[in-house]
Amino acid sequence: MRVDRPWGWYEHLLSGDGYKVKRLLVFKGQQLSLQRHQYRSESWxxxxxxxxxxxxxxxxxxxxxxxxxxxxxxxxxxRGGQCDLVIIEVQHGDDLREEDIERLQDDYGRVIA
Structure with missing residues (x-):
């Protein structure tokens, strides 16, 4: 399922016990929130x-x-550069919910921690 965001979109590809794999597309010139997670690590x-x-x-x-x-x-x-940036993200941890995003800065007016 594709989830649209102001910076681009992501889609869930695969998940299992303690991991989740997503594909992110960051539009050229756009960027994700400056963020951190309390319960998971990620590999991009x-x-x-x-x-x-x-x-x-x-x-x-x-x-x-x-x-x-x-x-x-x-x-x-x-941050996307001269063209769209595609990242394969692998999350690892006991809690992989989207709510584990602590936004520190956001260009799109979303809630900051």
Whole structure:
């Protein structure tokens, strides 16, 4: 199921005991909230496109094949570049609900923690 967001969209691909796999598409020039999670870690692999990935104040250039591990509690975000950015996200943890998003900054007027 595809879920539209102001920055693009995501879709749930697969889940099991303690993990969930999603595909995220970040529109060019848009970005996810600056956020962190209390109950899960995430691994991002760039499938296509370009942009930037942030984890704990370190920016990484995003291009196909780049991987980023985001530990529990790490402040992170993804930003689309000159074209749409597609990320495969693998979540790990005991609580993988969407409610485990603590937004620290948001460009789209959504609730900030």
């Amino acid at each position: 692999t760039v499938a296509s496109g370009d942009g930037l990935l942030l984890c704990n104040n370190e920016w990484v250039e995003a291009h196909p094949g780049v991987m980023l591990t985001i530990p529990v509690g790490a402040v992170h975000r993804a």
